[in-house]
Amino acid sequence: MSAGTAKLNVTVAEVKPVNDLVTRFKFVRTGGGDLPTFSGGAHTVVEMQDGDITRLNAYSLMSNPADRGAYTISVRRDDQGRGGSRFMHTKVKEGMEMVISNPVNLFSLDLRAKKHLMLAGGIGITPFMAQMHQLSMMGGHFELHYAVRTASLGTYARELSERYPGKVHIYHDDQNEAIDLNTLLANQPLGTHVYVCGPKGMINWVHATAEEMGWPREAVHSEEFLAPASGKPFEVKCAVSNKIVQVGEHQSLLEALEAAGIDAPYLCRGGACGQCETNVIGYDGKFLHYDHWLTDEQKAGGKHIMPCVSRFEGKTLVLDR
Amino acid sequence: MTIQFNDETFYGDFTFKNSDWAIKRFPFPFHEDSYMYSVNMEPHKSYRPGSVFERTFDVDEHYVSEMKDRARVLANDPLRCQSLPHMTLAGWDLVELIMEAKAAEYPDLFELHKDGNRWRWVNKPLGIDDTFTFLDESTLPYGPMEYITRQTQGDFAVLDQRDDNLWMDAGMVTTQADWSLDFDIGMNFFEWHAPVPKAHEMGIFVRALKFLLNIQQGQPARRLNWTMTINPLLDTSPENYHKWGVMKQGLTRENIGDKQHLRVELQTFFRLPRSNALVFPIRCYLISFNDLVKVPKWARRLHRVIRDLPEELAAYKGFIDNRPLMVEWLSQFDDGSPTSDGIWPDDD
Numbered sequence: 085m086s087a088g089t090a091k092l093n094v095t096v097a098e099v100k101p102v103n104d105l106v107t108r109f110k111f112v113r114t115g116g117g118d119l120p121t122f123s124g125g126a127h128t129v130v131e132m133q134d135g136d137i138t139r140l141n142a143y144s145l146m147s148n149p150a151d152r153g154a155y156t157i158s159v160r161r162d163d164q165g166r167g168g169s170r171f172m173h174t175k176v177k178e179g180m181e182m183v184i185s186n187p188v189n190l191f192s193l194d195l196r197a198k199k200h201l202m203l204a205g206g207i208g209i210t211p212f213m214a215q216m217h218q219l220s221m222m223g224g225h226f227e228l229h230y231a232v233r234t235a236s237l238g239t240y241a242r243e244l245s246e247r248y249p250g251k252v253h254i255y256h257d258d259q260n261e262a263i264d265l266n267t268l269l270a271n272q273p274l275g276t277h278v279y280v281c282g283p284k285g286m287i288n289w290v291h292a293t294a295e296e297m298g299w300p301r302e303a304v305h306s307e308e309f310l311a312p313a314s315g316k317p318f319e320v321k322c323a324v325s326n327k328i329v330q331v332g333e334h335q336s337l338l339e340a341l342e343a344a345g346i347d348a349p350y351l352c353r354g355g356a357c358g359q360c361e362t363n364v365i366g367y368d369g370k371f372l373h374y375d376h377w378l379t380d381e382q383k384a385g386g387k388h389i390m391p392c393v394s395r396f397e398g399k400t401l402v403l404d405r
Numbered sequence: 406m407t408i409q410f411n412d413e414t415f416y417g418d419f420t421f422k423n424s425d426w427a428i429k430r431f432p433f434p435f436h437e438d439s440y441m442y443s444v445n446m447e448p449h450k451s452y453r454p455g456s457v458f459e460r461t462f463d464v465d466e467h468y469v470s471e472m473k474d475r476a477r478v479l480a481n482d483p484l485r486c487q488s489l490p491h492m493t494l495a496g497w498d499l500v501e502l503i504m505e506a507k508a509a510e511y512p513d514l515f516e517l518h519k520d521g522n523r524w525r526w527v528n529k530p531l532g533i534d535d536t537f538t539f540l541d542e543s544t545l546p547y548g549p550m551e552y553i554t555r556q557t558q559g560d561f562a563v564l565d566q567r568d569d570n571l572w573m574d575a576g577m578v579t580t581q582a583d584w585s586l587d588f589d590i591g592m593n594f595f596e597w598h599a600p601v602p603k604a605h606e607m608g609i610f611v612r613a614l615k616f617l618l619n620i621q622q623g624q625p626a627r628r629l630n631w632t633m634t635i636n637p638l639l640d641t642s643p644e645n646y647h648k649w650g651v652m653k654q655g656l657t658r659e660n661i662g663d664k665q666h667l668r669v670e671l672q673t674f675f676r677l678p679r680s681n682a683l684v685f686p687i688r689c690y691l692i693s694f695n696d697l698v699k700v701p702k703w704a705r706r707l708h709r710v711i712r713d714l715p716e717e718l719a720a721y722k723g724f725i726d727n728r729p730l731m732v733e734w735l736s737q738f739d740d741g742s743p744t745s746d747g748i749w750p751d752d753d
């Protein structure tokens with residue numbers, strides 16, 4: 085069964101530049117009415133009709149989960165990326181109608197935690213904003229450590245410091261300030277859970293440091309949005325539907341399958357959920373596995389691919405789709 | 406149609422009875438003449454008006470009496486309802502899910518009026534009219550999960566999702582097929598399924614868990630499960646095995662049609678929005694063999710399924726000793742003619 089994400093029709097109610105790199109978007113339900121409640125850490129997948137290409141990017145919901153009137157997201161412009169963020173920055177205007185998915189949470193709070201220690205880097209701040217709303221409503225105990233490049237690029241840093249006095253610590257790269265992770269982790273009360281969202285290097289650093297210091301694996305949580313990697317175009321044969329599909333440079337394999345009218349399941353579109361797992365029938369070439377789902381043996385085995393993020397280079401690839 | 410609620414018991418004198426309406430809409434679980442475990446999950450979409458698949462939470466003629474039976478079981482054993490402290494938010498999610506669905510789908514029976522967080526809930530069949538503050542526990546007579554599941558048919562397991570697994574951290578379990586919430590509380594998906602034969606080796610649980618972890622808001626799923634019960638007993642719990650286990654010994658050719666019941670569970674799966682937990686309602690439907698064989702297709706098929714069921718399953722489901730008698734009795738309704746695909750009676 086293909087678990088297509090349930091869709092919501094929304095209208096852009098506000099487009100607000102936050103700083104040189106980041107713009108905030110507010111969505112309300114087209115025609116009025118409440119949006120579904122969500123939990124802090126959830127994301128929505130935004131559909132972008134960019135000429136012939138449909139782009140689907142996942143963005144964390146940053147608004148108060150209890151506010152069913154509107155959702156807000158923040159998008160960082162990525163000039164190296166595939167153009168989803170550029171589309172959001174240049175094409176999306178107030179009043180425009182768009183389609184987004186129901187909220188999906190792959191980065192939820194562990195509600196058993198005695199304390200929630202949040203570590204954010206750059207635009208990785210957004211899921212924490214919804215989580216802090218939720219925790220402050222429930223009287224939960226949290227603390228945010230937020231690394232930004234410069235004060236002017238410190239998206240929402242000032243607002244958050246004002247909203248949660250004493251709970252927010254900002255670190256500026258350009259002033260050589262850095263999170264002293266060892267000391268921070270060493271001084272946490274028993275029952276603390278750590279959450280990290282930011283660049284890959286930061287996530288790996290937090291996991292490695294916590295593990296060295298003996299933190300249980302299940303007390304350290306991370307979410308990393310893998311932007312589907314661009315790469316060389318390639319061709320796939322789909323054995324079940326009997327179609328040959330071209331995957332473009334800026335298109336993911338999953339997007340190419342969808343464009344060819346092939347029923348391809350997906351959920352997270354970010355290499356995390358496992359829903360899009362596809363069997364490989366034959367290949368001659370090299371896989372570029374970018375997902376977090378397959379085990380290393382599976383990746384080496386050449387029998388599976390996650391079309392939402394992974395690619396292929398070589399002569400032939402035949403899929404069971 | 407307005408439902409006529411039965412006044413009946415599920416213990417003692419066992420006055421439980423299905424009307425012709427209830428027989429016709431019974432969720433017969435076998436779509437073919439044999440049965441084996443599988444990852445049998447499908448979207449929980451409204452399907453076949455009048456059937457048990459039409460509404461989000463099915464309400465039928467047994468509603469009021471089932472809720473009385475639940476209250477009776479809870480009075481004797483309060484541990485049938487438990488919720489670990491971090492599951493309270495999920496309980497509120499469940500309150501919202503059930504109240505919104507029932508008020509929308511059964512407007513003649515249930516009403517929900519919201520004024521911000523001030524909610525008024527009217528449950529006409531049970532004579533309840535309560536006003537409370539959403540997310541404020543002190544305004545309800547019970548915890549939120551207990552409050553709403555005392556008013557909703559079926560057992561409820563509320564699963565916390567973390568560390569790529571599901572954890573049975575809350576539940577209301579009074580109509581179970583021989584498993585215990587008090588025993589399973591805090592266990593994960595693989596731990597509480599440990600006693601099930603064959604399905605582990607078949608890879609069913611690994612795949613099912615993958616699917617469940619991915620269930621998202623607005624996209625519930627469902628599956629059917631089944632077993633056998635002597636007498637229309639909802640509470641077949643391990644805690645009370647000493648009371649109902651002995652009933653299995655009294656089955657005879659003369660009383661089997663009346664006493665032997667097919668027990669079917671309609672299991673559904675919903676993502677809960679605030680807590681990101683998963684709720685697993687397990688709704689139990691009972692039908693006596695006498696009523697079941699009124700549908701000729703079901704009679705023929707049940708005979709074949711029970712006759713050919715693998716030993717391990719018959720043993721796990723607890724009817725291996727009575728199987729020869731069941732097969733013999735059912736065989737008189739099986740002339741060997743073919744049965745049509747699917748679970749529905751032929752005369753539609």
Ligand code: HEM
Pocket residue numbers: 442443444445446562564571573583584585589597598600601604609613614617628630631632685721722
């Ligand atoms: C998260 C939701 C679920 C819960 C809370 C749950 C709970 C249980 C429990 C408590 C039992 C009884 C085990 C015992 O003997 O003590 C059971 C049995 C079983 N479960 Fe699940 N289950 C869930 C989902 C599933 C799913 C999705 C599948 C398969 C697709 C499944 C397949 C089975 C099977 C085959 C049995 C044996 C039933 C029989 O033969 O009567 N379960 N489950």
Ligand code: FES
Pocket residue numbers: 349350351352353354355356357358359360361375377390391392393
């Ligand atoms: S869609 Fe989630 S792993 Fe591909």
